[in-house]
Amino acid sequence: xxxxxxxxxxxxxxxxxxxxxxxxxxxxxxxxxxxxxxxxxxxxxxxxxxxxxxxxxxxxxxxxxxxxxxxxxxxxxxxxxxxxxxxxxxxxxxxxxxxxxxxxxxxxxxxxxxxxxxxxxxxxxxxxxxxxxxxxxxxxxxxxxxxxxxxxxxxxxxxxxxxxxxxxxxxxxxxxxxxxxxxxxxxxxxxxxxxxxxxxxxxxxxxxxxxxxxxxxxxxxxxxxxxxxxxx
Ligand SMILES: C[S@@+](CC[C@H](N)C(=O)[O-])C[C@H]1O[C@@H](n2cnc3c(N)ncnc32)[C@H](O)[C@@H]1O
Numbered sequence: 391x392x393x394x395x396x397x398x399x400x401x402x403x404x405x406x407x408x409x410x411x412x413x414x415x416x417x418x419x420x421x422x423x424x425x426x427x428x429x430x431x432x433x434x435x436x437x438x439x440x441x442x443x444x445x446x447x448x449x450x451x452x453x454x455x456x457x458x459x460x461x462x463x464x465x466x467x468x469x470x471x472x473x474x475x476x477x478x479x480x481x482x483x484x485x486x487x488x489x490x491x492x493x494x495x496x497x498x499x500x501x502x503x504x505x506x507x508x509x510x511x512x513x514x515x516x517x518x519x520x521x522x523x524x525x526x527x528x529x530x531x532x533x534x535x536x537x538x539x540x541x542x543x544x545x546x547x548x549x550x551x552x553x554x555x556x557x558x559x560x561x562x563x564x565x566x567x568x569x570x571x572x573x574x575x576x577x578x579x580x581x582x583x584x585x586x587x588x589x590x591x592x593x594x595x596x597x598x599x600x601x602x603x604x605x606x607x608x609x610x611x612x613x614x615x616x617x618x619x620x621x622x
Contacts, residue, residue: 391542391567391568391569391570391573392567392568393545393551393566393567393568396545396546396549396568397549397551398548398549398550399549399550399551399553399561399563401551401553401561401562401563402560402562402563403551403562403563403564403565403566404562404563404564404565405564405565406471406472406514406564406565407471407472409552409554409562409563409564409565410450410471410472410474410475410564411472411473411474411475412554412556412562413554413564414451414472414474414475414477414478415557416554416555417450417451417475417554418451418453418478420554421453421510422597422600422601424591424596424597424600425510425538425591425612425613426453426454426509426510426538426613426615427453427457428591428596429538429589429591429613429614429615430454430457430509430536430538430615432589432615433536433587433589433615433617434587435534435586435587435617436504436505436534436536436617438458438461438462438463439461439462439463440504441458441462441463441504441505442464442465442504443464443465443466443467443502443503443504443505444458444463444465444466444467444503444504444505444506444507445466445467445468445469445496445498445502445503445505445506445507445525445528446458446466446467446468446469446485446507446508447469447493447496447506447507447508447511447521447524447525448469448470448471448493448508448509448510448511448514449466449468449469449470449475449476449479449485449488450470450472450475450478450479450510451475451478451479451482452468452478452479452482452484452485453509454507454509455468455479455482455484455485456482456484458484458505458507459484463505465486466484466485466486467485467486467487467488467489467498467503468485468487468488468489469488469489469490469491469492469493469496469498470488470489470490470491471490471491471492471493473490476488476490493508493511493515493521493524494515494520494521494523494524495520495524496524496528498528499528500527500528501527501528501529501530501531502528502530503528503529503530503533504529504530504532504533504534505533505534505535505536506525506528506529506533506534506535506536507535507536507537507538508521508525508535508536508537508538509536509537509538510538510539510540510613512537512539512569513539513540513545513552513566513567513568513569514552514564514565514566514567515567516567518569518573518574518577519577519580519581521577522535522577522578522580522581522583522618523581525537525581525583525618526581526582526583526620529620530620531620531621531622532619532620532621532622533619533620534586534617534618534619534620535578535583535616535617535618535619535620536615536616536617536618537574537615537616537618538613538614538615538616539569539574539613539614539615539616540552540612540613541590541591541611541612541613541614542568542569542570542571543610543611544607544610544611544612544613545566545568546568547607547610548607551563551564551566552564552566571588571614574616578616578618582620582621583618583619583620584618584619584620584621585616585617585618586617586618586619587615587616587617588614588615588616588617589614589615590611590613590614591611591612591613591614591615592609592610592611592612593607593608593609593610593612594608594609597612
């Protein structure tokens with residue numbers, strides 16, 4: 391589904407590498423933990439402390455990897471398309487291996503991970519199937535795939551793409567795609583995953599504490615976390 395059908399901002403749009411290559415300077419100050427970390431904290435599984443090796447797809451500056459390490463995951467490999475984002479992850483030091491690659495073709499070893507995770511990445515992919523297939527390739531039997539995503543309802547209602555503000559003050563959009571919940575379910579099932587949990591994050595008091603001007607969106611869903619399992 392094309393984001394342009396819902397766009398009510400009309401920002402100039404750039405590709406992922408260009409966008410995150412610029413946003414990197416302020417990314418950590420602008421991304422809100424309540425969007426993704428808040429949802430990860432609600433999951434009943436996987437048992438984080440039991441994970442031996444995780445693949446962090448679209449690891450960016452390493453926020454998710456740092457959270458995983460804090461939960462006791464001993465080894466995390468990260469993949470991202472944007473070298474500038476990876477450089478911050480490298481300095482942060484929570485990943486064992488960091489690879490510049492596409493999340494749909496990572497080059498990481500097959501069946502090597504008991505957790506594959508991808509947070510706030512898939513809205514940049516035109517098609518979800520290659521991501522779910524690559525996650526399935528990386529996953530060991532019994533592994534979990536945790537995917538945190540922008541909720542399609544929010545993108546449609548707010549008409550707001552993923553965007554950042556340039557030093558000049560100009561807001562710039564990064565290529566954004568709208569994926570329905572049924573698109574995720576179809577892609578996950580087609581890749582052989584079994585859905586075991588799905589949580590939706592809404593704009594609540596915790597959100598409004600960090601974004602008071604979003605009162606008009608109170609109770610609207612903004613993000614979602616899927617937990618998929620590969621059969622043993
Ligand atoms: C919103 S950031 C999320 C980063 C990190 N997961 C987090 O939660 O902070 C999106 C990241 O996905 C990366 N990305 C987007 N499309 C990608 C693709 N096709 N392959 C690899 N990385 C991609 C971007 O470079 C960026 O670092």
